[in-house]
Amino acid sequence: MSALLEVADLRVAYGQVEAVQGVSLSVEPGTIATVIGANGAGKTTLLAAIMGLLPAKGGVHFEGEDLAYVPAEERVARGISLVPEQRDLFATMSVQENLELGAFRRGRAEIPQRLEEVYALFPRLKERRRQHAGTLSGGERQMLAMGRALMARPRLLMLDEPSLGLAPLIVRDILKTVSQLRDTGVSILLVEQNARAALAVADTAYVMELGAITLSGPASTIAADPKVSEIYLGGGH
Amino acid sequence: MDGTIALFLIQDGITNGAIYALLAVALVLVFAVTRVILIPQGDFVTFGGLSLAALEMGRVPGSVAMLLALAAGAMVMDLVAARHDFRAKRIGAILLRTLVPAGLISGAVVLLAPLQLGPAVSILLTACLVIPMGPYLYRIAFQPLARASVLVLLIASVGAHLAMTGLGLVFFGAEGYRTAPLIDANFQIGPLFVSAQSLLVIGATVVLLVLLSVFFGRTLIGKALRASAINQRGARIVGISTELSGRVAFAMAAAIGIVSAILIAPLTTLYYDSGFLIGLKGFVAAIIGGLSAYVPAVGAAFALGIVESFSSFWASAFKEVIVFMSILPILLWRSIWSPPHDDEEE
Ligand SMILES: Nc1ncnc2c1ncn2[C@@H]1O[C@H](COP(=O)(O)OP(=O)(O)OP(=O)(O)O)[C@@H](O)[C@H]1O
Ligand SMILES: [Mg+2]
Numbered sequence: 223m224s225a226l227l228e229v230a231d232l233r234v235a236y237g238q239v240e241a242v243q244g245v246s247l248s249v250e251p252g253t254i255a256t257v258i259g260a261n262g263a264g265k266t267t268l269l270a271a272i273m274g275l276l277p278a279k280g281g282v283h284f285e286g287e288d289l290a291y292v293p294a295e296e297r298v299a300r301g302i303s304l305v306p307e308q309r310d311l312f313a314t315m316s317v318q319e320n321l322e323l324g325a326f327r328r329g330r331a332e333i334p335q336r337l338e339e340v341y342a343l344f345p346r347l348k349e350r351r352r353q354h355a356g357t358l359s360g361g362e363r364q365m366l367a368m369g370r371a372l373m374a375r376p377r378l379l380m381l382d383e384p385s386l387g388l389a390p391l392i393v394r395d396i397l398k399t400v401s402q403l404r405d406t407g408v409s410i411l412l413v414e415q416n417a418r419a420a421l422a423v424a425d426t427a428y429v430m431e432l433g434a435i436t437l438s439g440p441a442s443t444i445a446a447d448p449k450v451s452e453i454y455l456g457g458g459h
Numbered sequence: 460m461d462g463t464i465a466l467f468l469i470q471d472g473i474t475n476g477a478i479y480a481l482l483a484v485a486l487v488l489v490f491a492v493t494r495v496i497l498i499p500q501g502d503f504v505t506f507g508g509l510s511l512a513a514l515e516m517g518r519v520p521g522s523v524a525m526l527l528a529l530a531a532g533a534m535v536m537d538l539v540a541a542r543h544d545f546r547a548k549r550i551g552a553i554l555l556r557t558l559v560p561a562g563l564i565s566g567a568v569v570l571l572a573p574l575q576l577g578p579a580v581s582i583l584l585t586a587c588l589v590i591p592m593g594p595y596l597y598r599i600a601f602q603p604l605a606r607a608s609v610l611v612l613l614i615a616s617v618g619a620h621l622a623m624t625g626l627g628l629v630f631f632g633a634e635g636y637r638t639a640p641l642i643d644a645n646f647q648i649g650p651l652f653v654s655a656q657s658l659l660v661i662g663a664t665v666v667l668l669v670l671l672s673v674f675f676g677r678t679l680i681g682k683a684l685r686a687s688a689i690n691q692r693g694a695r696i697v698g699i700s701t702e703l704s705g706r707v708a709f710a711m712a713a714a715i716g717i718v719s720a721i722l723i724a725p726l727t728t729l730y731y732d733s734g735f736l737i738g739l740k741g742f743v744a745a746i747i748g749g750l751s752a753y754v755p756a757v758g759a760a761f762a763l764g765i766v767e768s769f770s771s772f773w774a775s776a777f778k779e780v781i782v783f784m785s786i787l788p789i790l791l792w793r794s795i796w797s798p799p800h801d802d803e804e805e
Contacts (some may be wrong), residue, residue, distance in 0.1 A: 228463050241673065258462040273696065275692065275695065275696070290541060291544045293700065294695045295695055295698045295699065295703075296698075298696065298697060301699055303696070304696050305484060306692070306696060308692075310692050310693030310696060312685070312686045312689045312690055312693055312694075313689060313690070315682070315685065315689065319682055322484065322679065323679075323680065323682055323683060323686050323694075326679065326683055326695050326697050326698050327697075327698035329679075332678055333679075348717065348802035358503070371696075373697075374697065374698065374779055379553055391517050408672070
């Protein structure tokens with residue numbers, strides 16, 4: 223029970239339809255866990271429920287504490303940050319203002335130092351710091367969403383499809399950043415369509431189908447699984 | 460009409476326009492953050508004005524009872540919402556933000572009111588009484604409806620206004636009051652007589668608008684309010700709670716209401732139910748500005764004030780008709796030139 227995040231039998235329903243049906247998973251400190259699965263498998267729903275944005279049944283424990291009655295805003299303060307699939311940036315505010323708001327729960331005093339760290343990680347954002355977030359390119363938006371999440375100095379960073387709509391080279395950069403972050407001690411829960419890239423950086427992996435986890439284990443084992451390689455990795459190597 | 464009259468009318472119009480600008484800004488602020496069209500904004504103004512008048516006469520204002528009633532309502536709502544998690548700490552926190560502050564403020568007002576300590580103290584006490592009404596009102600009427608459509612929120616807003624006016628009659632009575640002007644002087648600039656009160660109105664409005672723009676542009680909490688107006692979910696995932704933004708927006712609206720009250724209470728007699736018509740002028744200006752932008756709303760408010768003062772000169776019986784009719788061509792023009800959009804986000 224030393225896991226940073228422990229999800230037990232989580233269930234999320236949209237009206238009658240249960241989109242997440244009893245998912246259990248855990249993220250160990252200092253590791254990358256990935257959840258791969260087809261469109262509509264329920265991955266985004268799972269992350270939203272862990273973040274506290276959707277009402278859910280079942281248990282979510284973070285650092286051993288039950289989050290059942292902890293609202294999303296409070297979960298941020300406790301060290302969970304989400305980079306959502308829609309990015310949810312503040313489009314008519316500048317890049318720098320978006321980043322500053324990422325540190326909302328940490329207070330003004332920490333902002334300058336955090337900004338410096340994020341700009342060191344994404345120099346492109348520094349060049350564009352006065353530009354409105356809504357005018358950024360897709361890749362820059364992704365960087366901004368990650369930077370904004372990092373401003374909160376999370377212990378668990380949840381990324382929903384960071385590679386969505388990005389060129390292969392940028393995907394590689396982003397995933398390289400993700401593994402750098404792990405090396406600085408941030409644990410990561412990574413949701414990806416791009417299973418090959420995700421399995422390459424992850425330590426543990428979960429395969430999600432129709433709202434349930436059907437397979438789990440070390441990322442290398444999952445990558446070698448014949449069924450996984452056929453369905454998610456586009457046939458044998 | 461000669462130049463002097465025109466100048467006088469313009470001065471009068473700008474003075475009224477400044478007051479409408481304050482109302483419009485409060486409405487835009489609350490709408491942007493919570494999507495509530497705040498009909499009770501005018502009630503904050505009248506309750507502020509009536510409280511000032513009562514304190515000036517050394518009486519305990521009806522807003523004491525009003526504040527206690529709203530705080531009690533908010534406390535009940537909070538306790539019901541906390542029923543799953545009934546720990547002493549949680550209940551303590553609820554009391555600390557509802558009955559405890561309301562009780563302390565009421566106690567202070569009851570003690571200090573008979574001493575008649577002058578306008579500065581009256582203004583301070585009025586602010587302490589009326590500003591918390593904003594967040595309590597939000598807690599009672601709007602927080603449970605955070606996900607509702609703009610229409611449902613508008614209906615709740617009308618309901619809240621009717622309830623507040625009803626309570627206003629009970630707590631303040633049906634009599635109208637007016638306060639003494641803060642400064643009583645007149646200057647002559649060329650052909651124009653300028654009253655100090657109207658300079659005060661314009662000056663205070665300009666100062667408040669500048670302060671607001673600094674607040675939204677420079678402070679973290681101001682930026683957080685803008686953020687929750689732009690993207691509610693984005694705001695939540697950086698840790699800005701929807702409830703917190705709502706409470707801050709309502710508190711600011713009530714505070715702006717007090718400034719309006721200080722400025723108009725010496726100019727017009729206020730009754731418990733004057734709020735609606737006062738609020739409506741601000742609403743017209745906010746609508747003309749599109750309900751979501753401060754600068755056009757302020758511009759529209761000044762234009763409205765000038766239209767009103769000229770129409771009261773030429774056709775005083777139709778003053779209100781002309782003011783409210785002026786919204787029609789503008790809405791028509793807006794609907795032709797701006798693309799249709801849904802009132803729901805996403
Ligand atoms: N707001 C909603 N209301 C009703 N059903 C929804 C809602 N959001 C998602 N769903 C349904 O829940 C299921 C899971 O959706 P989810 O977005 O979690 O999938 P996903 O695994 O993230 O897919 P993708 O890889 O395409 O992003 C889908 O069948 C979807 O249609
Ligand atoms: Mg998804």
